[in-house]
Amino acid sequence: MPRINKDQRSLISLTLNDEAVSGYAEPRMLLSDFLRHELGATGTHVGCEHGVCGACTVRLDGKAVRSCLTLAVQVQGRNIATVEGLADHDGTLSPLQQAFRECFALQCGFCTPGILMTISEFLEQRADPSDAEIRNALSGNICRCSDYNAIVAAVKQTVRQVKSVKL
């Protein structure tokens, strides 16, 4: 069985936003820190580091998860999607991102990457969600400066604009 000693940095290879990448991590390194410090993917933000605020939400094999509650060594060979992968390569925003811009669904933007990654999975599972379902899905993401109503409006605008395309 593979065993990694506490001060041993092991090579972690994974797919990040459809690209093969790799970096080194000791066992205790959180996925959130691995993404930011080892891979330079600083779009994922780090807030509370105990799973409450949702800022660090990424998608692991398609599922929205807390990257601060996941170890880098656990994602060996897995597929990670972060906010950097949402827009097209030419910078064109995804419909969800565009809706956030148009609805003023962010102010400082610290919580936004986590919310976008949560909602991108949510809308794949619920094509036509109710307001209550949207608010329920957002309950795991804390925003302190903006307006949840604007965020809900942005999600609803996205639902209206696209049905089952890449969010």
Next chain:
Amino acid sequence: MKPPAFDYVRAESVQEAVQILAAHGEDARVLAGGQSLMPMLNMRLLHPSVVVDIGSIDALDYVRVDGDDVEIGAAVTQAELRKRPECHQHLPLLAKALPHIGHWQTRNRGTICGSLAHADPSSELPLCLAVMEGSVVLESQSGRRVVKADDFQTGMLSTAKREDEMIVAARFPKARPGSGHGFSEFARRHGDFAIVAVAALADGSNISVAVGGIADRPAVLTFDNTDAADEILNRFAWSLGGIDDIHATAKLRRKLVRTLGKQTIEDALACRA
């Protein structure tokens, strides 16, 4: 904060995992979904010398109907169970309780058995296991044993699991035909730890009601006189020994047992098939 340093072992079988537990005792911690263990590590409440990751043991990733029980392997997440037909068909109480656990993102990783192992007095799954009179399957190098819910959770974050054992599965009894179920909880925000959570089962004239969030473990009361439910719930509320803290007063907790308790029992009676 960041976790303290530890060795990491990715176990490929239960045998490998229990071998590590036997060698390290309480210095070893089992990591499945990590939604309870990782916050404890990040807050430096635990300092294990080795973390045993059981998340890639395929043999623990199953939901199986076995006689009167549904057995759920230790790798099954809360989100996964909710999607399984066995859950909706045989475990309607769990189908109702699962969405209350944490958030969308934590249910995607958090496991059924991990929540039972963590044994938080306010959490939903130990409450459901208690009211349903389910059990957990523990394994160590010396073999397997099955422990009933009432014997398993011994107090706040404490269980009868020995340090050389791990939970390999949980067994929830199938809902009996004609029985009803109810679940509700009160928290400041959805996904917060419940201030009071209530699960109820109605089977024939018997009502079982379980309360979490007040005592140091789920408290279960069974009675058959629904006409006296108000008085029975009031006595139950006082018996739990709730205290004032920053989240709620003891008085509010007692009130919640009476009101949420009544509502949850009514829900259980109303949905009897």
